Amino acid sequence: MMQKAVLLSVLVAPAMFGAAASAQSARDYVTVVGSSTVYPFTTTVAEQFGKTGRFKTPKVESTGTGGGFKLFCGGIGVQHADMVNASRAIKQSEIDACAKGGVRDVVEIKVGYDGIVVAGSNRTATLKLARKDLYLALAKQVPDPANPQNLIANPYRTWKDVNASLPADRIEVLGPPPTSGTRDAFLELVMQPGCESWSWIKALKDVDESRFRRVCDAIREDGAYVEAGENDNLIVQKLVANPRALGIFGYSFLEENLNQIHGSLIEGVAPTFDSIASGKYPVSRPLFVYAKKAHMDVIPGMREFVTEYVSERSMGEEGYLADKGLIPLPAGELAKVRAAVLSKSK
Template structure:
C-alpha cells in the first residue's frame, strides 16, 4: 500500500510539471457515450477534421448511460463537451447535471436507428410480429386464463406458421440502450396485443407498472441469452449456433449481409425508407447533447454540431445515411435549434 502512495506522489509531481508545461486551453472536442452513435460520430468527426482547420474530435465509446454520467460531472476543460446517446436524457440525469453546474444543455436529434432481427443466412426465414417475440421470450405467459411459466420450446409452439426450429434468441444486455427499445416496442407491444397485459394487471392488483414489469421479464431458462458485448459478439454466437436469432442495429446488419438474413416485423421489411416513414415499428431516435457553457471555450464545438446536422452530412444522401442512419425528416428544425443554441426546456 505504501508503495502505491509513493508512486502516486511521484506521479503527481511529474504530472504537475508536464501539465503546467502544456496548460493552454484544450483545442480538441471530446465526446463520449453510446456505442450505437459511435460509428456516426466518428464518421462526422473524421470529416470535420478534414474539412475544417479544427483538429479531429475524439469520440469515446462506453454506452449512453456512462457517457451522460461523464457529461454531468461538471463544467470545465477536463470534462467532456458532448455526450452521445441512443435514448433521450432522463429527468434524473438532467437533475444530476444541474446539481453539478451543467444547466444549459442543447439536445440534438441526429436521426433514427432501426432494430432488426436477423438469423443465419442459410437458415429459415421468419416474418415476425411483436406477439411472436413476446410468446417466445417472456418469462411467464397466459395459457387458458392462467399465468404459467413459458412452455414454448420451438418457434412452431409460438406460431403454427413457423418451422419447428428451437427458440434461441440473443438479445442485448440490460446495459444497452437497445434493450430498452426492444422491451418497449417488441415485448411490451406483444404483451399488450395478446391481452396478457390485462391478465398481469389483474394479477398485480391493477398495478400498471408491475404489469409492465411482468411483461418484459425475459425467460431465464437459457433460451434467451443476454449479450453484454457488441453486435460482433451476437454475430459470433449466431455463427456457432445456426438456430440462433439475434437483435442487431440496422447499420450493423447492412454491413454483414453476407452472413445474416433479416426477418420482417409485422410484415414490414426493415430499411432506411420504411424506418423513416415510420412503417417499420422498431426504431428509436439517436441524440447528442452539448454543454452550452463550452461553446466559445472549446474551439470548433458549435461548428461541429452545425456540421453534424448539415444536409450534406445527416441528410438522406449524406455519409451517415450511407452507413445506415435513418435521416430525420425534421432535420431543418434541428439545424435551426443548433444555430440558435436552443437549450432544453426552452
Template sequence: MRMISKFSLAAVSALALGACSEAAVEPVHVVGSSTVFPFAKVVAENAALNNEGMTGPLIESNGSGGGIKQFCAGVGNDTPDVVNASRRMKASEFATCMENGVTDVVEIQVGLDGIAFASAQGGITMNLTPEIVYRALAKAPFGGEQTAETWADVDPSLPAEPILVYGPPSTSGTRDALKELVLEAGCKTNPEMQALKESDEDRYDQICTEVRGDGKFVDQGENDNLIVQKIGGNDKAIGVFGFSYLEENADKVQGLPMNGSDPTYDNIASFAYPGARPLYMYVKKQHVGQIPALDLYLAEWAKSWDKDGPLAKIGLVASPDDVRAENVKKTTEFMTLTADDLK
C-alpha cells in the same frame, strides 16, 4: 487531460486538409451509444479533415445509459462534451444532470434507426410480430410461467428450432428500445395487461419488459459486431441490433420481417417497421466556446445526416425534412432541453 477513448483522430487531424479554422486546445470528447458510434466516428473523421488545425475528436462507445451517466456527472474538461443515445434521455437522468450543474443540455435528433432482428444468411427465417417476440423472450409472459423452448412452442407456424437470441445489455439504448417498441407492444396485445398498467405500473413494467434469464436470451455487451459474429456462426440463432449493423453486414446476415415489413431504409423512414426509433446526441451548452472544436463538430453533423449524405451510406436513416431543419437550428442556436420536454 482528456481520458483516452476507444477511437482517436489524432493521426487524422495531423493530416487535416481544408478550410482554416481555430485550433482546439482540448479535443471534443464524445461518449455513449454503440449504435450511434459508427456515425459519430465518420463525422469526427470528416470534421478533422475539413478543418485544418482542428484537434481530432475522441469518440467513446460505452452505451447510452453509461454515457449519459458520465455526461451528467458535471461540467469541465474532465467531463464529456457530447453523449450519443439510441433512446431519449430519461427525466430522472435529466434531473441528475441538473443536480450536478449540467444545467444547459441541448437535445439533437441525428436521424432514425431500427431495432433489427436478423439471422445468418441462409439461416433460420420467420415472420415475427411484437407478440411473438414477447412470448418468446419475456421472463413471465402475461404474468404466467415461461415454458417456450422452441419457436414452434410460441406459434405452431414457426420453426421447431430452439429459441436463441443474442441481444444488447440492460445499459444499452437498443435494449431500452427493444423493451418499449417490441416487448411492451407485444405485451399490450393482452387487455389484462392494459388494465394492470393502470392499477400497478411497476408490476406491469416487470411483466412486460423483463427478459428471461435461462440462456434463451444472451446479453452480448455493448459490441453489436459481436452479435453479428455470434449469429454468423450459428444458423439457428437470431440477433438484435441497430439497422446500421444489418446494412454493414448484409453479406453475412439477413433481416427478419416484423408484422410483414422488412427492416429496410424505406420501412424505417416511414415507421412501417415496428422497431423504428430516433437517435440522439446531447450537447453540454456550457462547453460551447470553451471547447473551440465543438461548434465545428456539430456543424459537420448537420452537413452529414441528409438522405444523400455520408451517414446514409453507412445505414443512418434520415429524419423527416421538418425534423432535420429544426435540428440543424439546434446545432447553431443551442436551444436547451427542459424537464417539461421529457414528460
C-alpha cells in the same frame, strides 16, 4: 546508478503532474462520451470535421449512454465532457443530475433513427414474426393460454408452440445484455407492445406501472435467450455458425453482412433502409447527441462541430452518415431539428 534513477523518478513525477495540470486548463479539442450505438456515427462526423476543417479532431469515447450522462452531468469546465451520445432521450433523473452539477443549458440534437433487427442466417427461411410472438418466445412469464389472467413460467420450447404458422425450430435468440441501450429499446419497442396484446396487462400500465414493467420487461433465463455481450459482430458470427439461432442488434450490422444474414419480417415489414426511414418498420428508435451550451464559447471548434453534425452533407438524406447505416430524419423533421439546434447554439 540505481539511486540516481530513483531520485530522477521522484523528481520527474511531480513535473509531469504539473504538465498535466497545464494541459488540462487549455483543452483545444471537443470531447464526446456516451452510447456505443451512436459512436460509429459521431466518430464519422468527428473525422470529417478534423480532416477538412481548421480544428483538431474531437475525441469520442464509447462509455454507454448511462455512463456517458454521468460524465456529461459532472459539471461545467474543461475536465468534463462537452457532448454525450445517447441511444435514447435524456431521462428526467439525468436532467436533475445535470442541474445538480450546474449543467443547465443543454442543446438536444436528434441525429436520426436506428432500426433494431431480429436476424437469422441466410441458410434458413425468413421468419414472419409479430411482436406478440417475440414476447411469448422471450418473456420470463407469459399469460396462461387456459386462463389469460394468470401468469405462468414460459412453457414454450419451439417457435411453433408460440405461433402455429412458425416452423418447429427450437427458440434460440442471441441478444444484448441488460447494460445495453439496444436492450432497453428492444424492451420498449418489442416486448412491451407485444405484452399489451392482453388487455388486462395493457390496463396495468396506467394503474401499476412497476408491475407492468415486471411482467413485460423480464426476459427468460432458461437458455432460450442468450446474452451475447455488447459486440454485435460476435452475434453475426454466431448466427453464421448456428443457422437455427436468431440475433438482435442494430441495423448497420445487418447492412454490412447481407451476404450472410437477413432480417426477419416484423409485423410483415422487412427491415430495410426505406422501411425504417419511412417509419413502416415498427422497431426503430431515435438517436441523440446532447451538447453543453456553456462550453461552446470555451472549447475551440465546438460550435462548428455541432454545425457540421446537423449539416446536409452529414445528417442529410444523402450525407455520409447515411452511408454508415444511420437512417436519416425525414426532410421536414431534419429542417426543424437543424433550425432549432442552430438557433440554440448561437
